[in-house]
Amino acid sequence: MTLSVDEYYQMHPSTTPDMEFNTFAEAHASLTDLARLVLIADIPSSDSITGASNWNMDVYNTERANCVILVRRWKTNFEDLLCCHPDAAPPLSINMLRMMHATTSIIIAAGEFGPDTRWDEHYDGFVEIVDLAESIVAELCQSGCQSYFSVEQGYIDGAFLVATRCRDPVIRRRAIEVLRRVPRQEGIWQSAGAAAVAQRWMEVEEEGPKAPECASDVRTRVSSARTSANVDASSVRLQLYMSTRESAHPVVREEYVQWQKK
Template sequence: MATNRRVTRPRSRNGCITCKIRHVKCDEEKPACSQCQKSGRACDGYDDASQTQLRQRIAERHRPIERDTFGADHRLVLRQETRTERRYVDFFYSRTSHAFSGFYDSKLWSYLIPQLGEHEPSIRHAMTAIGAIHSRVQNAKRLPSPEEGSAPTERFVLEEYNKSIQNLVKSLSSAKGQNLHLTLTSCCLFICLEMLRGNQTQALDHIEAGLRIIHKHEQTAAAACSSVLYRELRSLFLRLNLQASFFGRLLIPLKLTSSETIRQISIFTDFPESRIYLDQLMTKALLFIRSIGIMREERDPTLQLEFEAEQEHIRQDFLAWRWSHDKLLHKLGPKITPSDLCASLLQRIYYHTSLFWVLTVLGRDEDLFDNYIPDFESVVSYAEEIVRINSSSSPSIENSADFVFSLEGEIIGPLYYTSTRCRHPQIRRRAIEIMRHYSKREGMWDAKLYCAVAKLVIEVEESQCVVPPTSEKDIGSLIRIYEHVQSRERDINPALVILYMKPDGIDGPWTMRSVMVDW
């Protein structure tokens, strides 16, 4: 009697990752298998690994970070955390660290600070407070004002903030001396916390304190600290130094990389390295600009020649940076990731904006900006491309379109500068249009406020045009606004804006006009 035998075939190991983990048969269709589509799941693509290997990878990804030797005593803190505290620390790990990293893979936020928080209670409490306030900001889709925030969350944040300060004092006292890593990291977290809470003055105070600690350390230490954590913190504070300078604080003169070093680099390793050198050049450029001032006075010919020589030297530094950056961009070619592309676009925006600063600072009238219309157009086009890439919510950029807050400045500052200095009517209105639809807050830059101020500048400058302007040449020299300054309390609505003009020509007196702007 014949026996019906089941025909056996070798099991395929070519199924998608999702089906392998679920232990179901995959039809191996690409790019997404129909088994996943029918069940409403996202197909995670294909990989040669077995189920066991895949599960090991997942377990490795979620494994807690091992402690490193930041403290000499290797303290192990047995935390008695509440469920609420753990929830907000987890939010810091999963969401805040990505939001603060921006378009870059940041060791500081994804690894170094969480690692230090494993054995430093002050850091852990600060992370908890930041996770709580950031969670509320994300849920509200806008930065809350004190009356809009929920009282329990605000009380919880303040409690964690106080615990962080108390533990920091205790740790520094027991160490019988200043712990540079702990102090700078705490200062960095307090900056983030105050920015998220909308306390601009306190955030600026913490930035200044951190910069002075770094400056003093590098002036007095026999050998500057070279740890990875210190280098990452220093790079962050260098960028915060620039941001604070735009909000009325002094630019702390930290040591910068020499021009020779920058010009010797034939190609950057990656975009984080490219950013480090651009930050150095921007700081150098801003120190030069601050040394000249904003009065537009006629200068002694000898002094003018000295300024022009320094101006040209800085310009050559920027050109050398752009050469190395473009070679890296060409090397990556079409294989560039969305996050790297956004990083490159953002760096090119700041490259152009920094050149505007440097190349126009010695000019006495505003007409000089009309020579850079193509560069202004590039800034706006790059910003539009960043917004377009972000709006696609690509997984490779960590859903950055979902974040409504970033620690550092991105596109708002350059767009504001473009909309007020570029007199081409279409280009400046494109810049304003991006800000008008931009719901993200970048550090202390609020798009709503600067969009309103830019509209005021345009309204004043175009008020004497008989017909709507079609070119920058239609904006007369005598009606142009030279400077526009907001009060220190920028979070107040309406905001006080002071416009500085030269209606009698460059050699005439300054005229000031105060306007209250609703935003």
């Protein structure tokens, strides 16, 4: 589907998410709407929009700043809710929602424009996501089930964000291990496939005679990626758009990634 800028405006939500919630279910609905608002705010960078050269960056920056405020406000209200009602939901559900918030916070704070090193500023947020993901997976493993499915967002997309956008070698490997540990599907996200793609993404970025010791050592970075998955064959065609410090022009690299079904 190709959208004009006018059509994009028509898609934009006319109201902001309700930040006044009194139950866990209301908090969940509020954050879901907020995450959707954040994703729509980032649409201008998509290839699906024509007339991008006419895009008003002032509008984008205003929308982004508004989302940042709403994300922070949601966090404050959610912690107030838990303070008044500590048993509002099981710990697993609470951690899932906290992880969704942490992921949404980084996405809107980093934005869609600027050097790829902008992600390095969110180290603390990446650590928070991995800590929450490890806690969630540990609790899932205690249930004794061999596979899991959820129609809702859980920990996979957040762990994948860390595995691909955090260039700290220790933290991103923790994220990949989280994805590998439990065979799980959340909506369209499959943990095994996400782990395989993230592993290859990391390997490509870390190619060189010396393994990176910190994020600043990663000189070649994937700025964006496109995937074409064959779920039945447990494989994906991966196109990596790479930027380097030595070149102003991105390099496209194509990879084929496979993983084992569990």
